[in-house]
Every structure is written in C-alpha cells, then in structure tokens.
Amino acid sequence: MSHLLEVKNLCKYFPIKSGFLKRTVRTVKAVDDVTFYVKKGETFGLVGESGCGKSTTGRAILRLIEPTSGEVWFDGNNIAELPKSQLRKARRHMQMVFQDPYASLNPQMSVAELIEEPLKVHQMYASAKERKEKVLEIAETVGLNRSQIDRYPHEFSGGQRQRIGIARALSLQPKLIIADEPVSALDVSIQSQVINLMEDLQEEFGLTYIFIAHDLSVVKHISDRVGVMYLGRMVEMGTKHEIYDEGAHPYTQALLSAVPIPNPKLRRERIVLKGDVPNPANPPTGCAFHPRCPKAFERCKQERPQLTHLGGEHYVACHLYDNESIGHRGKG
Amino acid sequence: MADTLLEVKGLKTQFISDKSRIPAVDGVDFNIHRGETLALVGESGCGKSITSLSIMRLIPENGKIVEGKIVFEGEDLTKKSEEEMYHIRGNDIAMIFQEPMTSLNPVLSIGEQLTEGIILHQKLTKQQARSRAIEMLKLVGIPRAEEIMDEYPHQLSGGMRQRIMIAMAMSSNPKLLIADEPTTALDVTIQAQILELMKELKEKFDTSILLITHDLGVVAEMADRVVVMYAGQVVEEADVHTLFEKPAHPYTEGLMKSVPTLEKEQKRLYSIRGIVPSPDEFPKGCRFAPRCDQAMEECLHAQPDLYEIDAGHVVRCFLHKTKEREAKA
Ligand SMILES: Nc1ncnc2c1ncn2[C@@H]1O[C@H](COP(=O)(O)OP(=O)(O)OP(=O)(O)O)[C@@H](O)[C@H]1O
Ligand SMILES: Nc1ncnc2c1ncn2[C@@H]1O[C@H](COP(=O)(O)OP(=O)(O)OP(=O)(O)O)[C@@H](O)[C@H]1O
Ligand code: SF4
Ligand SMILES: [Mg+2]
Ligand SMILES: [Mg+2]
Numbered sequence: 001m002s003h004l005l006e007v008k009n010l011c012k013y014f015p016i017k018s019g020f021l022k023r024t025v026r027t028v029k030a031v032d033d034v035t036f037y038v039k040k041g042e043t044f045g046l047v048g049e050s051g052c053g054k055s056t057t058g059r060a061i062l063r064l065i066e067p068t069s070g071e072v073w074f075d076g077n078n079i080a081e082l083p084k085s086q087l088r089k090a091r092r093h094m095q096m097v098f099q100d101p102y103a104s105l106n107p108q109m110s111v112a113e114l115i116e117e118p119l120k121v122h123q124m125y126a127s128a129k130e131r132k133e134k135v136l137e138i139a140e141t142v143g144l145n146r147s148q149i150d151r152y153p154h155e156f157s158g159g160q161r162q163r164i165g166i167a168r169a170l171s172l173q174p175k176l177i178i179a180d181e182p183v184s185a186l187d188v189s190i191q192s193q194v195i196n197l198m199e200d201l202q203e204e205f206g207l208t209y210i211f212i213a214h215d216l217s218v219v220k221h222i223s224d225r226v227g228v229m230y231l232g233r234m235v236e237m238g239t240k241h242e243i244y245d246e247g248a249h250p251y252t253q254a255l256l257s258a259v260p261i262p263n264p265k266l267r268r269e270r271i272v273l274k275g276d277v278p279n280p281a282n283p284p285t286g287c288a289f290h291p292r293c294p295k296a297f298e299r300c301k302q303e304r305p306q307l308t309h310l311g312g313e314h315y316v317a318c319h320l321y322d323n324e325s326i327g328h329r330g331k332g
Numbered sequence: 333m334a335d336t337l338l339e340v341k342g343l344k345t346q347f348i349s350d351k352s353r354i355p356a357v358d359g360v361d362f363n364i365h366r367g368e369t370l371a372l373v374g375e376s377g378c379g380k381s382i383t384s385l386s387i388m389r390l391i392p393e394n395g396k397i398v399e400g401k402i403v404f405e406g407e408d409l410t411k412k413s414e415e416e417m418y419h420i421r422g423n424d425i426a427m428i429f430q431e432p433m434t435s436l437n438p439v440l441s442i443g444e445q446l447t448e449g450i451i452l453h454q455k456l457t458k459q460q461a462r463s464r465a466i467e468m469l470k471l472v473g474i475p476r477a478e479e480i481m482d483e484y485p486h487q488l489s490g491g492m493r494q495r496i497m498i499a500m501a502m503s504s505n506p507k508l509l510i511a512d513e514p515t516t517a518l519d520v521t522i523q524a525q526i527l528e529l530m531k532e533l534k535e536k537f538d539t540s541i542l543l544i545t546h547d548l549g550v551v552a553e554m555a556d557r558v559v560v561m562y563a564g565q566v567v568e569e570a571d572v573h574t575l576f577e578k579p580a581h582p583y584t585e586g587l588m589k590s591v592p593t594l595e596k597e598q599k600r601l602y603s604i605r606g607i608v609p610s611p612d613e614f615p616k617g618c619r620f621a622p623r624c625d626q627a628m629e630e631c632l633h634a635q636p637d638l639y640e641i642d643a644g645h646v647v648r649c650f651l652h653k654t655k656e657r658e659a660k661a
C-alpha cells in the first residue's frame with residue numbers, strides 16, 4: 001500500500017499577544033514537530049486529550065490554517081508550500097467533516113443547496129440539471145431522502161445534520177476525508193449509525209480517513225492505524241493492535257487504562273495519573289509527559305525523546321525505548 | 333429490606349405554556365438505599381436532569397411537578413416550603429453539575445464560595461469555616477489548598493473546578509449526592525481521578541449517590557443499581573450485574589450493543605434505527621415501538637407497564653408481560 005499523505009515535522013505555533021501594543025508574549029506550540037503517514041484506503045485514528053493539537057493538525061494539513069513549518073505531501077505536492085492559486089484544486093481531494101454539524105452548516109441554506117455548493121464552487125458538472133441529480137444521489141447515499149432535502153439544518157437532529165456534513169464532504173469525491181470528532185456530539189444510538197455509514201462509504205468509494213476523536217473505543221473500532229498525541233507531539237503510532245494491545249508509551253498505557261469498560265465484572269486497577277494536563281503555552285522541559293509519568297527518570301526532564309522505531313509499524317517517543325537509555329531501564 | 337433513603341413515586345414533571353404541555357418526566361419511580369450508588373442512564377433529552385432537578389426542587393420556572401411524590405427520609409419533598417428546601421439542599425442533599433463553570437460564581441474566589449455555604453448551613457464562624465474549607469480541598473486532592481482559596485474559577489483547570497464542586501457538595505456531609513454527568517466534560521485521565529475520588533468519598537462517608545450519565549462504562553464502574561430511562565419514563569431497572577448480563581428491554585439491549593468497547597472487536601456496530609422522539613411527539617403505544625425490531629401489533633396501540641421479571645428487575649416491555657405472570661405464579 002502506498003502512502004496517500006505524508007506529514008513531516010509539521011509545526012503550528014500560535015502567538016499569544018498581550019497588552020496595549022499587542023506584543024507577542026508567548027507562543028502556544030499547538031502542533032510541535034509532528035510526523036506521520038496515512039496509507040491509501042485506510043483509517044488513521046488520531047487520539048489524545050483536549051488541547052493536545054488534534055484539530056490543529058487536521059486544519060494545518062488542509063491549510064485551513066497556515067502551518068508554521070513542515071511538509072504535507074499529498075498526491076505528489078507539498079500542500080504546505082503550494083501557492084494559494086493551486087490550493088483550491090488540491091483541496092478538492094481533501095475534505096473535512098466537523099464536530100459540531102450545526103455550527104458548520106449555513107442555516108440559510110437548504111440541504112440541497114448545502115450539498116450543491118461545493119459542486120458549484122469547483123465547477124464540477126456542466127449543467128445545473130446534472131448537478132442537481134448528483135445532489136440527490138449523494139443525499140441518498142448518506143440516507144437522506146428526497147422529501148428532506150428542501151428542508152433547513154435546524155429541522156434535523158444531530159445525527160441527520162452530521163449526515164449532511166458528510167454528504168457535503170463526499171460531494172466532490174475526495175480521496176481523503178479528515179473527520180474531526182464527527183460523532184462526539186451524538187448519542188450512542190446515533191453515533192453507531194454514523195460510524196456504520198462512514199465505514200460503508202469508505203468501502204464504496206475507497207476513501208481514506210483521518211478520524212480525530214478523544215473516545216478511544218470508537219477510534220479502536222474504526223481505525224487501521226492510530227496516532228497518540230500529547231501536548232502537540234505525536235508520542236506513539238502504530239497499527240490498532242500495536243497501540244491497543246502493545247501500547248508502549250506510558251501515556252498510551254495510562255490513557256487506555258483510564259477508559260471505563262462497560263462490563264461491571266471488569267472493574268480493574270487503573271493507572272491513575274497525577275496532576276493535570278499541562279499548559280501548552282508553557283510545556284514541561286524534555287519529555288512533555290514527564291511530570292505526570294509514573295516511569296520518568298532524570299533524562300526525561302532534560303531531553304526531548306524522538307520517535308523511535310520498535311518494529312512493524314510501531315513508533316514511540318519515549319526514553320524508555322531509545323538505545324542510550326536501555327541501561328537506565330535495566331536499573332529501573 | 334434495605335434501608336431506603338429516597339423514594340421517587342409516579343413523578344411527573346411538565347413544561348407548560350399556553351400552547352403546549354411537555355411531559356419531560358412522565359411517571360418515574362425508583363428508590364435509593366443508604367450507601368448505594370444508583371445510576372440513571374439514557375440518551376440526551378430522556379429526562380435525567382429534569383428528574384434530578386425535581387428532587388432538588390430546582391426545575392426551571394416554566395416547569396412544574398404535576399404529580400407524584402419524592403419521599404426523602406420519610407418526608408415528601410414536593411410538599412416542602414421553599415425555605416425548608418433551602419435548608420435540605422444545604423445539608424442533606426447536594427448536587428454537582430455537568431459544567432462546573434456555570435455553577436461556580438466567576439467573581440468570587442474559591443474560598444468565598446466554599447465558606448459561604450459552610451457559614452450559612454453549618455453555623456460556623458468565619459475562621460472555622462475557612463479551615464473546614466481547606467480541609468475539604470485537601471480531601472478532594474487539590475494541591476496548594478491554602479493558595480487556591482484566594483484564586484478564581486477561571487484560573488483553574490476543568491478537573492480542578494470539578495473537584496471544587498465536589499468539595500462544596502461534600503462539605504455539608506450530605507446523605508444524598510446527586511451528580512449530573514460529573515465527568516462528561518473532562519478528559520479520560522482526569523475523569524479517572526474524579527471517579528476514584530467519588531468512590532473514596534462514598535466509602536468514607538457512606539453517602540448515597542444518584543449518578544446521572546449516558547456513559548455505560550462509567551455506569552459499569554460505579555453503580556450498584558441502574559435505572560434506564562427512555563422518553564421520560566423508566567424502561568428498565570436492575571442491579572448492575574443483571575443489567576449488563578441480561579438486559580431485558582430491547583432499548584437497553586440495543587444501547588449495549590451499539591457502543592464500541594476496548595474489550596470486544598465487532599465487525600460492524602449494532603445500531604438502533606431512527607431517533608429519540610421529542611416529548612411533544614411521543615408515540616401513543618410503547619414509546620420505543622417505532623425503533624424496536626421486536627415490536628408487535630400490541631406495542632403500537634397500548635403502553636406497556638413496568639413488569640417485574642425477577643426480584644428487583646423490572647422492564648417496561650410487552651415481551652416480558654408473560655414472564656411476570658410466571659415469576660408471580
Ligand atoms: N487560534 C488559536 N489561537 C491560539 N491558540 C490556539 C488556537 N487554536 C488552538 N489553540 C491552542 O492550541 C492547542 C491545541 O488545540 P486543538 O484545538 O488543536 O486541540 P484538540 O486536540 O483538537 O483539542 P479538543 O479535543 O479539545 O478539540 C490548545 O492549547 C489550544 O488552546
Ligand atoms: N426549560 C425547559 N423548557 C421546556 N422543555 C424543557 C426545558 N428543560 C428541559 N426541557 C425538555 O425536557 C426534556 C428532558 O430534558 P433533560 O434535561 O432532563 O434531559 P437529559 O436526559 O438530562 O438530557 P442530556 O443527556 O442531554 O442532559 C427534553 O426533551 C428537554 O427538551
Ligand atoms: S413493548 Fe414492544 S415495541 Fe416496546 S420495546 Fe417491547 S417489544 Fe419493543
Ligand atoms: Mg479538537
Ligand atoms: Mg442532562
């Protein structure tokens with residue numbers, strides 16, 4: 001399988017301005033040297049706690065916000081350096097689905113108009129008639145019927161609105177869809193409907209997904225490979241099996257053990273992390289996880305760990321696994 | 333028989349306007365025993381919060397308890413005066429809310445908010461209240477408790493705010509703690525901290541907890557018994573093990589199958605078709621019938637009662653009507 005997307009050393013820093021002169025007093029390193037790839041036809045899950053930089057990563061890939069530095073290779077182009085004039089063409093093949101389907105849909109437009117809009121913008125069909133037929137077809141694909149498409153977003157439930165968002169993203173027949181928490185706002189019974197729909201569409205159209213979520217169970221279900229982020233950094237990456245069964249990073253292990261399992265027989269000992277998620281404007285030195293890490297040692301405070309290959313498709317950024325530290329591990 | 337602390341009986345709470353009457357809570361029954369954690373689960377809009385706000389007598393202005401009893405330690409709370417309720421809320425029943433920011437006052441320091449309640453309800457001096465507050469902050473695992481007393485809500489993280497809400501709620505040593513989605517807004521690692529804390533406090537003070545959530549994982553972890561609500565009604569009640577092993581209502585069963593879990597791999601998720609009906613358009617038969625795979629002719633016309641199919645296990649579904657007869661025979 002070839003890589004559809006390669007993200008290399010991606011950074012997005014937000015300046016924090018303060019005072020009368022609006023001087024930059026600090027920067028938030030929302031995404032800090034993130035590297036990963038996504039294979040054609042797969043689902044890459046991106047997990048991590050609130051504020052760790054998942055959405056910013058997704059938006060920087062599509063250049064909905066300008067990356068500070070780094071490369072984003074898609075279809076032979078470095079999106080990060082593409083002139084604005086060529087960006088629109090490239091974006092046709094990369095679409096985004098947002099968490100809050102309501103906020104991301106123009107309330108003045110009917111469902112049909114909402115689905116048609118991207119087709120118009122990208123001048124996809126020669127005649128209006130052809131375009132309207134396509135709209136109907138797409139609406140049906142996501143389970144909205146003819147009688148519904150002349151209605152407005154507020155007349156729909158959360159799950160139905162999310163279908164509209166997906167229909168819009170699909171209309172341009174993109175290769176990659178970045179779905180940012182597409183089911184987080186939905187009730188469980190509706191959540192499973194939308195997840196099943198996304199899986200069906202993937203199969204039907206050979207789509208590739210980046211699926212951003214904080215729910216580790218949902219990500220396990222839908223993903224082929226998973227990346228775990230902490231405070232702007234990719235701390236571990238691997239196949240679903242490598243992450244969920246052989247998670248190596250102490251943060252991944254703590255995160256997985258914190259998920260309550262819906263089975264009262266499995267009430268278990270968990271790794272309860274001390275302390276809060278740190279402030280990204282003032283991240284800890286060395287490994288950003290070290291103040292909360294039950295296994296941290298001296299080196300973790302000083303030196304930032306790099307992604308190390310553990311075999312297979314498994315990568316981890318933790319001093320417990322890089323060569324120079326093996327001695328420490330023996331002692332600890 | 334277990335010692336009952338709270339008994340909710342036939343509770344109906346409605347939102348009434350000139351044009352309509354919204355039956356948000358429509359005949360709800362359950363008990364909470366002393367020292368027990370009862371989970372109230374169900375999807376958005378099914379009436380969980382309005383049920384708990386009815387117990388606290390804090391329902392929004394356009395809402396009204398139109399029927400039923402809420403018996404707390406032998407006394408009906410629906411009959412209490414506003415003043416009596418104020419006293420009960422500060423002493424015997426406490427509540428923590430989903431979004432701590434909305435219930436903490438942004439312009440008062442943490443110390444002011446904590447001591448205010450303690451002074452009012454426990455008749456302590458300012459100085460005594462302050463040391464009691466600091467003690468509570470330490471109890472809920474807040475580092476630098478003395479300093480935090482002088483800080484303001486916006487200076488704290490979500491997890492810390494939620495701890496402060498818990499400290500406030502627990503400072504009066506309540507007999508009943510109502511926790512409405514106490515961890516929904518928090519990250520999983522912080523959620524784990526808060527859940528551990530709630531378990532610890534419960535052990536220590538033998539508090540009864542009414543835990544409202546839509547997360548079946550949290551239910552499995554925390555609850556002794558579970559009440560499942562759908563469309564303003566209780567559709568199933570059982571002890572936590574029975575509920576997860578032998579869910580009887582098609583809705584409960586559907587919910588359990590719909591959630592992906594870390595434990596089991598599913599090729600495809602089960603999904604309940606359709607959507608939750610809104611309270612102004614409840615179907616006339618079983619409220620779940622339009623979404624139910626097992627619905628029969630009868631389900632479309634009549635409302636099922638709660639049938640007891642085993643000791644302590646009740647189900648609102650016609651499929652189980654005959655089982656009740658068998659259980660009784
Ligand atoms: N426009 C912005 N200006 C300044 N800081 C920002 C901006 N957008 C995001 N940030 C900060 O960057 C960090 C990463 O944010 P991001 O939204 O990517 O996190 P996330 O992982 O998607 O979190 P969540 O799960 O809450 O959606 C956060 O600390 C956030 O406050
Ligand atoms: N002030 C109000 N006026 C009219 N209807 C209301 C009001 N507050 C709640 N409702 C309705 O009452 C029903 C029950 O609401 P409730 O808040 O109890 O749901 P819930 O189960 O707590 O849901 P969630 O999981 O979303 O918190 C809903 O259909 C809601 O729309
Ligand atoms: S009563 Fe009928 S419709 Fe309702 S849940 Fe039972 S089988 Fe389904
Ligand atoms: Mg986000
Ligand atoms: Mg609620």
